[in-house]
Amino acid sequence: MSTLARENANGIGTGLSTAPGSARVDLLVVAGMIAHGAKVLDVGCGDGELLRLLTETRGVDGRGIELSREGVNQCVAKGLAVIQGDADTDLADYPDDAFDYVILSQTLQATRQPRVVLEHMLRIGRHAVVSFPNFGHWQVRFQLLLAGHMPQTDILPYSWYDTPNIHHCTIKDFRQLCTEIGVRMQKAVALNAWGGPLRLNAPWWFWNLFGEQAVFLLGRKN
Amino acid sequence: MVEVSLSGRTETVAAIRDADHPRDSLIARFGADKPLKLDAGVSLSPFQIAYKTYGTLNAERSNAVLVCHALTGDQHAASIHPVTGKMGWWETLVGPGKPIDTERYFVICPNVVGACMGTTGPASTNPKTGKPWGLDFPVVTIRDMVRAQAMLLDHLGIESLFAVAGGSMGGMQVLQWAASYPERVFAALPIACSTRHSAQNIAFHEVGRQAVMADPEWRQGRYLLEGTNPRRGLAVARMGAHITYLSDAALHRKFGRKFQDRENPTFSFDADFEVESYLRHQGISFVERFDANSYLYLTRAMDYFDLAADYDGVLANGFKGAPTRFCVISFTSDWLFPTSDSRAIVHALNAAGARVSFAEIVTDKGHDAFLLDEPEMFAIVRGFLDGAGAARGLDAKAAAG
Numbered sequence: 143m144s145t146l147a148r149e150n151a152n153g154i155g156t157g158l159s160t161a162p163g164s165a166r167v168d169l170l171v172v173a174g175m176i177a178h179g180a181k182v183l184d185v186g187c188g189d190g191e192l193l194r195l196l197t198e199t200r201g202v203d204g205r206g207i208e209l210s211r212e213g214v215n216q217c218v219a220k221g222l223a224v225i226q227g228d229a230d231t232d233l234a235d236y237p238d239d240a241f242d243y244v245i246l247s248q249t250l251q252a253t254r255q256p257r258v259v260l261e262h263m264l265r266i267g268r269h270a271v272v273s274f275p276n277f278g279h280w281q282v283r284f285q286l287l288l289a290g291h292m293p294q295t296d297i298l299p300y301s302w303y304d305t306p307n308i309h310h311c312t313i314k315d316f317r318q319l320c321t322e323i324g325v326r327m328q329k330a331v332a333l334n335a336w337g338g339p340l341r342l343n344a345p346w347w348f349w350n351l352f353g354e355q356a357v358f359l360l361g362r363k364n
Numbered sequence: 365m366v367e368v369s370l371s372g373r374t375e376t377v378a379a380i381r382d383a384d385h386p387r388d389s390l391i392a393r394f395g396a397d398k399p400l401k402l403d404a405g406v407s408l409s410p411f412q413i414a415y416k417t418y419g420t421l422n423a424e425r426s427n428a429v430l431v432c433h434a435l436t437g438d439q440h441a442a443s444i445h446p447v448t449g450k451m452g453w454w455e456t457l458v459g460p461g462k463p464i465d466t467e468r469y470f471v472i473c474p475n476v477v478g479a480c481m482g483t484t485g486p487a488s489t490n491p492k493t494g495k496p497w498g499l500d501f502p503v504v505t506i507r508d509m510v511r512a513q514a515m516l517l518d519h520l521g522i523e524s525l526f527a528v529a530g531g532s533m534g535g536m537q538v539l540q541w542a543a544s545y546p547e548r549v550f551a552a553l554p555i556a557c558s559t560r561h562s563a564q565n566i567a568f569h570e571v572g573r574q575a576v577m578a579d580p581e582w583r584q585g586r587y588l589l590e591g592t593n594p595r596r597g598l599a600v601a602r603m604g605a606h607i608t609y610l611s612d613a614a615l616h617r618k619f620g621r622k623f624q625d626r627e628n629p630t631f632s633f634d635a636d637f638e639v640e641s642y643l644r645h646q647g648i649s650f651v652e653r654f655d656a657n658s659y660l661y662l663t664r665a666m667d668y669f670d671l672a673a674d675y676d677g678v679l680a681n682g683f684k685g686a687p688t689r690f691c692v693i694s695f696t697s698d699w700l701f702p703t704s705d706s707r708a709i710v711h712a713l714n715a716a717g718a719r720v721s722f723a724e725i726v727t728d729k730g731h732d733a734f735l736l737d738e739p740e741m742f743a744i745v746r747g748f749l750d751g752a753g754a755a756r757g758l759d760a761k762a763a764a765g
Contacts, residue, residue, distance in 0.1 A: 215723045215743070217721075218748055221747050221748060221751020221752070222721070225710050235714055236714055237717070
């Protein structure tokens, strides 16, 4: 489970487009939402690809939590400040307002209590950045509706019996959760199956159908 | 039937000599004007610190790394030990091209206060009496050791350390350094340690101390004066302690139930099993290089260590606003200082907003893993120091000696 979660967080086997020598598109989108020099906590930071990108391009003071021991040790050996820990249990140990941004990249769907994790993120950080695969994407809907089996796509490659992803949601579901817990949505980006951003002025139903994954920048309600 | 060799009394002389005039070591002497104020409420004065250095201090004096030794270690971290003739206790980690690279960093390794390899301790000569201190030596704490080390740095003209590193009791000193002198520590590497000694650990130490004190040759701690040496008691203490440094799995892998140089049991209390023979060897070789009273004092210092107690029971307060970056390392099979102890350190550092990394290394070698060939630990220490060095502006070439 731990290894799978890390691999998922890294996009290994998820088919996310990575050109040689460049960072994954979804990570670039996340990085684009982070202010320069900010204090950042990356929850589920995998092998530290995003932390390294943020340190190099945004000059952040970055920290990470990672479930898998292999991921942690790789990060620390790269000079990143990462600890071994579990998003579901360890966020409670962090004090309020400790960070400017708390990031959950491709990990929300693998947590046991996504709502609690999200609430902690916005307690610890003034902002939260969440990216996740959209379970409302047409390919997902198509497979369940017409083929009658659990969806398997490039971004969700796991079989139903060995997936680390236990809490899938659609963009619509996620927006509803944000409304329920009183979170301010400051920015949102949806990426199509080719990693391209969907039109900003497109209606939400369009995003929910054609966005393969989404990235949200969240803030606290005043 | 136990063939612990008890021959020779010349070691008494050797012990006092090593305590006052250590071989292959540098000595910093602190006179009456610079007393060491101890937690016990008294001052130690005059006193001396024996230490070794490796590498070269750069012009900015910014590349110094303090290496803190464990209970039975000493200043000979990365060079031949003058008593045993063996390589230093941390030559796996410290040296040219090693993770604590002496071509980049200026490594200082002092013998702690209360020890017996040249820094003032119970085997040293008490200047008031001209005789060994023995049990008249005041009880020292981890904080006293660190206070003395800070005086050594003042003596060497080093305002700020690039890093402090150590395992076990050395790791306790690292944590105490970060709490007592946060502005003097850029990076801290506490390995296989804890912010407080557990009841179980105190219990093990007490068994060791009782073994020493039960030896009739201990003579109420006056053995150096009376020309005896509680070798048997100290050897038993070491044997017991050594078991706690290993793991069940490591003992099984190394020895199993194998017989020592024989096909069948002898139906006696001879060392039939390899593991018995090994422990006896550990005990005997230990007494050749260690002072029994020092063993009492240093185990006591570890027992008293409880960093949180100094900060109203809230460990995080000890690290509030700490500018230091930490890398905490533990080992899966270490049951003396288990990973949960390291996690408590990490939680406190997080709560204090400190910059902390934490890695647990999979090994079956137990507590002693921090001294052994652990490539993953090497990679982590190297990566952590590289990252910290970049942040400190340490240039690899400029710092090279």
